[in-house]
Amino acid sequence: MNASTLVRLSLRSILRNRMRSLLTTLGIIIGVCSVIVMVAVGEGSQASIRDNISSMGTNLIMIMPPRGQNAANRLVIEDVEKIRKEGVHVGAASGVVRSAQAVVGGIGNWPTTVYGVEPDYLRIKEWTTGAGDFFTERDVNLRAKKAVIGMTVAKQLFPDDDPVGKRFRIANTPFEIVGVLESKGSNAMGSDQDDIVMVPLSTAISRLRRSRYLQSIEISAASEDRMDDAQAEVEDILREAHRLSPEAENDFSVMNQAQIIEMASSVAKTLTMLLGAIAGVSLLVGGIGIMNIMLVSVTERTREIGIRLSVGARRRDILRQFLTESVVLSLSGGLIGILLAVGLSHLLESAFGLRAIISPFFILLSAGFAAAVGIFFGYYPAHKASAMNPIDALRAD
Amino acid sequence: MAVIELTGIKRYYSFGEVTVKALDGVDVTIDRTEFVAIMGASGSGKSTLMNIIGCLDVPTAGTYVLDGMDTSGATDDGLADIRNKKIGFVFQGFNLLQKTTALENVELPLLYDRAGGGKDAMKKAKEALERVGLGERLHHIPNQLSGGQQQRVAIARALVTDPAIIIADEPTGNLDTQMSNGIMSLFKELNNAGITIVMVTHEEDIALWARRKIVLRDGRVIREELRPAAPREEV
Ligand SMILES: Nc1ncnc2c1ncn2[C@@H]1O[C@H](COP(=O)(O)OP(=O)(O)OP(=O)(O)O)[C@@H](O)[C@H]1O
Ligand SMILES: [Mg+2]
Numbered sequence: 001m002n003a004s005t006l007v008r009l010s011l012r013s014i015l016r017n018r019m020r021s022l023l024t025t026l027g028i029i030i031g032v033c034s035v036i037v038m039v040a041v042g043e044g045s046q047a048s049i050r051d052n053i054s055s056m057g058t059n060l061i062m063i064m065p066p067r068g069q070n071a072a073n074r075l076v077i078e079d080v081e082k083i084r085k086e087g088v089h090v091g092a093a094s095g096v097v098r099s100a101q102a103v104v105g106g107i108g109n110w111p112t113t114v115y116g117v118e119p120d121y122l123r124i125k126e127w128t129t130g131a132g133d134f135f136t137e138r139d140v141n142l143r144a145k146k147a148v149i150g151m152t153v154a155k156q157l158f159p160d161d162d163p164v165g166k167r168f169r170i171a172n173t174p175f176e177i178v179g180v181l182e183s184k185g186s187n188a189m190g191s192d193q194d195d196i197v198m199v200p201l202s203t204a205i206s207r208l209r210r211s212r213y214l215q216s217i218e219i220s221a222a223s224e225d226r227m228d229d230a231q232a233e234v235e236d237i238l239r240e241a242h243r244l245s246p247e248a249e250n251d252f253s254v255m256n257q258a259q260i261i262e263m264a265s266s267v268a269k270t271l272t273m274l275l276g277a278i279a280g281v282s283l284l285v286g287g288i289g290i291m292n293i294m295l296v297s298v299t300e301r302t303r304e305i306g307i308r309l310s311v312g313a314r315r316r317d318i319l320r321q322f323l324t325e326s327v328v329l330s331l332s333g334g335l336i337g338i339l340l341a342v343g344l345s346h347l348l349e350s351a352f353g354l355r356a357i358i359s360p361f362f363i364l365l366s367a368g369f370a371a372a373v374g375i376f377f378g379y380y381p382a383h384k385a386s387a388m389n390p391i392d393a394l395r396a397d
Numbered sequence: 398m399a400v401i402e403l404t405g406i407k408r409y410y411s412f413g414e415v416t417v418k419a420l421d422g423v424d425v426t427i428d429r430t431e432f433v434a435i436m437g438a439s440g441s442g443k444s445t446l447m448n449i450i451g452c453l454d455v456p457t458a459g460t461y462v463l464d465g466m467d468t469s470g471a472t473d474d475g476l477a478d479i480r481n482k483k484i485g486f487v488f489q490g491f492n493l494l495q496k497t498t499a500l501e502n503v504e505l506p507l508l509y510d511r512a513g514g515g516k517d518a519m520k521k522a523k524e525a526l527e528r529v530g531l532g533e534r535l536h537h538i539p540n541q542l543s544g545g546q547q548q549r550v551a552i553a554r555a556l557v558t559d560p561a562i563i564i565a566d567e568p569t570g571n572l573d574t575q576m577s578n579g580i581m582s583l584f585k586e587l588n589n590a591g592i593t594i595v596m597v598t599h600e601e602d603i604a605l606w607a608r609r610k611i612v613l614r615d616g617r618v619i620r621e622e623l624r625p626a627a628p629r630e631e632v
Binding site for chain 1: 448453474477478494496508509558
């Protein structure tokens with residue numbers, strides 16, 4: 001019996017029990033669909049993270065407190081000064097602290113994130129002020145109560161006026177607005193980059209955080225080809241500043257942009273794999289459903305098997321027939337699942353602004369996996385069918 | 398020339414202590430183009446013998462030479478090939494595939510033909526159906542046919558591979574007298590065309606269609622009768 005006859009035969013018997021076939025393949029359909037959608041959304045969010053971090057600035061190097069439970073944060077403002085003074089490969093450097101604050105002024109109040117930074121920060125982020133000016137080195141030294149606000153904050157508090165020169169309060173402390181940042185819009189993850197207030201680092205430390213330790217130091221290398229040099233140099237400077245003995249480990253971590261991307265997307269990657277694996281389990285459950293219905297089908301069709309054996313079918317002909325049937329069943333479930341997944345991904349993108357990336361390779365992989373599920377779970381029922389004794393099979397009713 | 402040679406055929410079924418001797422030493426030789434009726438009380442071993450002749454079952458002991466070939470060495474696949482090529486089966490209950498047209502039912506053995514007999518399957522199946530008088534019913538499914546017509550489809554299916562032998566286990570058991578006679582005259586016609594026919598029946602007047610009658614009791618042949626001139630041979 002040739003392949004096309006086998007496929008024709010199995011399609012016919014599948015279509016003879018339409019409802020049952022559909023319900024049987026539902027497990028595969030849902031399994032394949034969810035695997036693809038999960039992985040597509042995971043890939044999409046990884047890509048967003050990459051874009052997002054790339055948009056943070058060029059030649060960026062970030063220094064953060066060491067990761068770990070009882071690691072102490074020892075980054076201080078003097079470290080930044082030392083880096084700026086001694087780092088020959090360093091183009092710009094700024095300490096950073098952040099705190100969530102409700103700012104009050106103009107026509108009301110607005111919850112936002114207040115960054116304590118130094119004037120270099122603007123250069124590192126390749127950002128500019130649209131109106132007014134940024135605060136200066138001197139403002140930092142004097143702990144001036146000056147602030148530069150993002151476009152969103154400006155619109156929320158001063159919809160009708162020019163905010164420059166106006167005063168508002170952060171944590172009950174009055175600040176003078178000296179500038180408004182050029183609008184940057186949303187980043188790749190969809191969060192609003194203009195929802196921000198920047199104040200001098202020293203002011204933020206004394207007024208808003210009440211801790212002298214920095215959350216990070218951000219640096220841009222003097223040029224792209226000096227990234228590695230700058231990274232090594234900064235590490236040396238900080239080790240010296242923290243008086244670490246040669247065998248002591250760093251009490252800070254230095255990462256360049258590529259490493260930051262790697263780290264940030266590793267969570268998304270793990271999540272993608274986890275979700276994919278869960279969806280994969282549902283695919284296996286779907287396979288068990290197919291096995292179940294194939295077993296029922298073999299029992300129901302015992303007589304047919306007997307007839308086929310009596311007219312000269314060999315055992316392997318029967319095996320092939322039922323195996324083809326279960327593969328056709330699972331493969332068509334897989335194809336429906338793929339179509340659904342493509343549709344669903346488009347829906348997620350257009351309706352929820354999520355990014356979903358479906359690679360053709362992954363589509364092929366899922367189709368192949370669906371077929372493998374059909375073979376794996378169809379084998380036992382098919383073998384059972386082929387092992388029947390022709391006389392007993394013919395007697396069945 | 399002998400086409401079926403059974404020597405000392407035994408078929409035992411054992412259930413622990415108990416052994417049922419369905420066949421207990423059967424010697425039968427059937428020549429090419431014979432028409433043989435096998436008779437005997439219920440449980441005498443007729444079906445068991447037919448299944449062995451039809452290579453659906455293998456004997457516990459004894460040798461079965463079919464068309465000059467000893468079947469005792471045949472593998473499962475070898476037996477399947479014999480069923481496909483040399484033997485056509487007709488059953489009491491027709492055993493047609495349900496929801497499948499007459500034409501497709503008759504094509505079935507050709508689909509399993511490893512020697513390329515599957516070519517022109519449709520044409521051959523059509524010819525076989527025409528031969529049994531169902532040229533007008535090609536696309537009917539079993540439910541749409543009378544018992545006699547269904548049995549004709551089964552006979553066409555048995556014929557389509559040009560077998561040497563047709564084996565029929567109570568082919569008229571489910572049919573009324575008129576239909577039975579129709580089926581028997583078809584068998585007679587096929588026999589006249591050179592096909593060996595071995596048939597089990599309970600009814601004496603059906604057995605009259607055959608040239609030879611073999612009677613079984615308790616798994617043994619107890620009597621054989623040869624009719625020199627069958628009264629119905631002229632029909
Ligand atoms: N699969 C089996 N397992 C056990 N015993 C069997 C089996 N098949 C047949 N037998 C026994 O073998 C004996 C012969 O059975 P068989 O079917 O050949 O009889 P039969 O002559 O065809 O009877 P009937 O006229 O009722 O069809 C019976 O006693 C039966 O019980
Ligand atoms: Mg019987």
